[in-house]
Amino acid sequence: MGMNGRVYVVLVTPKNLESKVRTRLFLKEHEWGRIDYRELPQYHFGPDFFNWLMLKKREEITDLRGDKLELRDVVGFSTGNGNSGQARGSATFTGSGGDISSQPATQTMISTASNFNRLTLSLEYKDTCYHFELGELAECNVDSDNTYKKNGRDEFKHVNVHEAIITIYYEIIPLLKSAFHMEVTSGTFRPKYEEFQKQAGLFVIADIVKQLNLTKKDIDSLDCFPKL
Structure with missing residues (x-):
């Protein structure tokens, strides 16, 4: 083009x-x-963009023009120092599965501000469900088996993978970038994400307390709490 x-x-x-x-x-x-x-100019996504996608799971996302999509789920992730300039031997973690952002391991990464650099998204846009992996340099890997058009309540039609990729780059990614930029510039993203991090950390702590049968006395004995 x-x-x-x-x-x-x-x-x-x-x-x-x-x-x-x-x-x-x-x-x-x-x-x-x-x-x-x-x-060639290309998209480049920083960690905050992927953090924002984690935060927006199961929500309707609207850009400045009023175009909308529903981010149904985040079903895979990769985290590390990024694809470019990553130090040899540096740790990279990956995971996959439904509702993955609610799993303890992922919640730990969210609460400790790990840098996500690749997510697998399941979203609905214009009566079509798209399932694809998106990397920090806009690498896109479409799962054609789970990308389909809804023709009716129980009728589904597979979408040509090339048409899906064109729609993702020409419409979906610009919509996501526009909506993300709108929340960043308005100042609404950071407070929402910090609360999201806090809640993720609390869920992890609650799970640890349950698994180890910790008592309030055990927790109070930790040195991380300021003495009043």
Whole structure:
């Protein structure tokens, strides 16, 4: 897609062929010019964007234009120092499963401000359910088996994976970025997320207390509480 002298590219290819496709398509002279993919603008998501998605689970998300989608669930995550510049040997944690943000391990990561850099999302947009993994550099891996259009109460139709990817990049990601930016600039995101972190931490503490049969005396004996 060309726009104002620039070319925007969505590359749909198996991971093992990506470098070969980039070399043959991009680093080559064409009759209309040459593409250098290193200069192509692309989405980049920081940890707060993924934190916001965790927070918005099971909510309807609306952008500045009034476009809407429902984030049905977050069913997978990866956390670490990021894809780019990650130190060798640094810890990376992954997880998957329904309602994953309510699991103790994930809640611990939320409460301790771990950097999520990849999430698997299940969302509904314009009567179509999308299931895909989204990385910090906008890498997108669509689960075609769980991406479908709802034709009726009990009727479902699979969506062409290429159409799904175009919709995700052209409509869904811009909608999410717009809604996230709106909450950040209005100042509503940070207080909501800090309360979300606090509640996640409390759930983890409650689970530990239950599992270890801790008493109030045990908890009061900890040095982390200020002496009054």
